[in-house]
Amino acid sequence: MKRYRNRRIWDFEHELKMVDRDDDDVKKVILGIDGGTAHTVCICMPFIPFTHHLPDPLPVLARTVAGCSNHNSVGETAARESLEQVMADALARSRSTRSSVEAVCLSVSGVNHPTDQHRILNWLREIFASDVRLFVENDAVAALASGTMGKLHGCVLIAGTGTIAYGFTEDGRQARAAGAGPVLGDWGSGYGIAAQALTAVIRAHDGRGPLTTLTNSILDTLKLSSPDQLIGWTYADPSWARIAELLPVVVSCADAMDPVAIDILYNSVHELASSVKAVVERLELCGEDGKDEFPLVMVGSVLEANKRWDIGNQVMSCISKDFPGVLPIRPKVEPAVGAALLAWNFLIKHSHQEAMGS
Amino acid sequence: MKRYRNRRIWDFEHELKMVDRDDDDVKKVILGIDGGTAHTVCICMPFIPFTHHLPDPLPVLARTVAGCSNHNSVGETAARESLEQVMADALARSRSTRSSVEAVCLSVSGVNHPTDQHRILNWLREIFASDVRLFVENDAVAALASGTMGKLHGCVLIAGTGTIAYGFTEDGRQARAAGAGPVLGDWGSGYGIAAQALTAVIRAHDGRGPLTTLTNSILDTLKLSSPDQLIGWTYADPSWARIAELLPVVVSCADAMDPVAIDILYNSVHELASSVKAVVERLELCGEDGKDEFPLVMVGSVLEANKRWDIGNQVMSCISKDFPGVLPIRPKVEPAVGAALLAWNFLIKHSHQEAMGS
Structure with a gap:
């Protein structure tokens, strides 16, 4: 028992x-x-x-x-x-x-x-x-399913505090890129964007980089009076989520045409697009001629931070240059519903397999 | 009492x-x-x-x-x-x-x-x-003094797990650059070099970056069998010093002409040199014509990791292009002796000031 x-x-x-x-x-x-x-x-x-x-x-x-x-x-x-x-x-x-x-x-x-x-x-x-049938998956898989109504085909890009790209072919092969944390290079994420913005403020203060409106915007947001105090602020609690909360400040500065902020966001777009491209190419989701249609589910605060400077749209236009068949999807249901739909689809697959085996 | x-x-x-x-x-x-x-x-x-x-x-x-x-x-x-x-x-x-x-x-x-x-x-x-006269200073100040026999003039570059550049003019003005930890951009440090190498391994594994001999060298050193396992390795203990210990592996790969490792080290050289330049320029240590002599004390494992690929020498040749008067110094005494010499020099300065005041 x-x-x-x-x-x-x-x-x-x-x-x-x-x-x-x-x-x-x-x-x-x-x-x-x-x-x-x-x-x-x-x-x-x-x-x-x-x-x-x-x-x-x-x-x-x-x-x-x-x-x-x-x-x-x-x-x-x-x-x-x-x-x-x-x-x-x-x-x-x-x-x-x-x-x-x-x-x-x-x-x-x-x-x-x-x-x-x-x-x-x-x-x-x-x-x-x-x-009872039990399934355990990486959270990226349910995020994909939340956009495809449970079907495991295509690619999902999650960019919140961290970032990961995850893809499936219709015959069940899978691949991922990034999703390993900032030490291992998740630089397109909310944490990555905010950390680069903080770095730019320190560089400007040191005389190692150009002046930027990020300095006043970030200091105002954190209620600090000098870039020196950022050292204490980050050491006090270097958790990724706390640092990633500075994302809207960076997007606002980019909206106001700050070239340093714009550079950081373009860098993020490049990083996020390269994760998706790596997955799509390894799985040949775009077919042999590169033009097959496949869904790309986009989830997370970075891809939804759409003021004038819209990171999600920039990523999509970057990807669609290489893969014209990409079908962008912004999920209408939450990941938990995606997980339930996933279970339903797994059950269908198993019942088909059993029917074929019998 | x-x-x-x-x-x-x-x-x-x-x-x-x-x-x-x-x-x-x-x-x-x-x-x-x-x-x-x-x-x-x-x-x-x-x-x-x-x-x-x-x-x-x-x-x-x-x-x-x-x-x-x-x-x-x-x-x-x-x-x-x-x-x-x-x-x-x-x-x-x-x-x-x-x-x-x-x-x-x-x-x-x-x-x-x-x-x-x-x-x-x-x-x-x-x-x-x-x-009893008491003096408390940042550790970079004693490192400078260990190279200048207690005289606070010139610049010190420390590059170990972290990195900082710190400088003094003869009339007591001071400036620093970097030294704020990796979140705030200390990318020339031992941690920075090792983190970029780990990132390169993950990128190659994902298909987001070129293949590199860093993969086998780092996996061998850490006794891991796959780049996937690096995620667990870094999450288990992300302390900067533990990650910085991979520095010799990166230098060895650069010695063996791995282009990814060489890129990472050139990037480190550029970062370290830019910290020194920022301090030298803000303090005008090089004089108005840019040719004045000034000491540059170099300390730390990154600058001493001199196999064929010698980061310290590369940094120095990079700096001497802009400031031909730079005088490189590798200290012969340890920082604690530098601190004692610093105290002796502070006493001299105070006794001069008292003599002038009397």
């Missing part, structure tokens, strides 16, 4: 069974979970038969939120607890139990190796019966 | 006074301390009358070593204890007491503002009588 780490979380199931025991028509559901560093979102969707098209808008039985489920940030115990809680809440609100669950797809940052996947699958396996 | 935080450390003074109480000829001494992040070194030198030239080699009564005295790293209590212990040990070994001390110069990393200086001066003031 399975071990339940935390029985109280699931107490609602007994109550539901008492009330609903005459109800033979148990409705199957799918759980999609987006596990980020800030919080964890779980979506409970009804299971839609494979013969049906997806309704628009998608039916969502419940949406629940819990704390961080990234074990790198909060430790394994807290991460598992957040995860279990957010799923139990979603099922309770949908008046469902684990026995109604057809499939679970958890997309979570920090899944870079099969070992990461196996460890997290083992957590889920302790919670669900063995016939 | 002064408060002694830790009387036991100074117990030796009572014993010395008992033994030496008939000795009227108390020899005055100077303490020079180099407080780094790894350890703290203290030098006790006899006080040399101002009318004398400095003997060669310099007389050193004692050299002692204690733990870290950087309060950012180990906290204030541990930092103060290391500092007090290393000075007491140096005096005890020199058979001197605090009443023999003419001056103390402490040069320590992380002194960027007058507030840093005042806080550390207050620590010293609790230990020494009010007639």
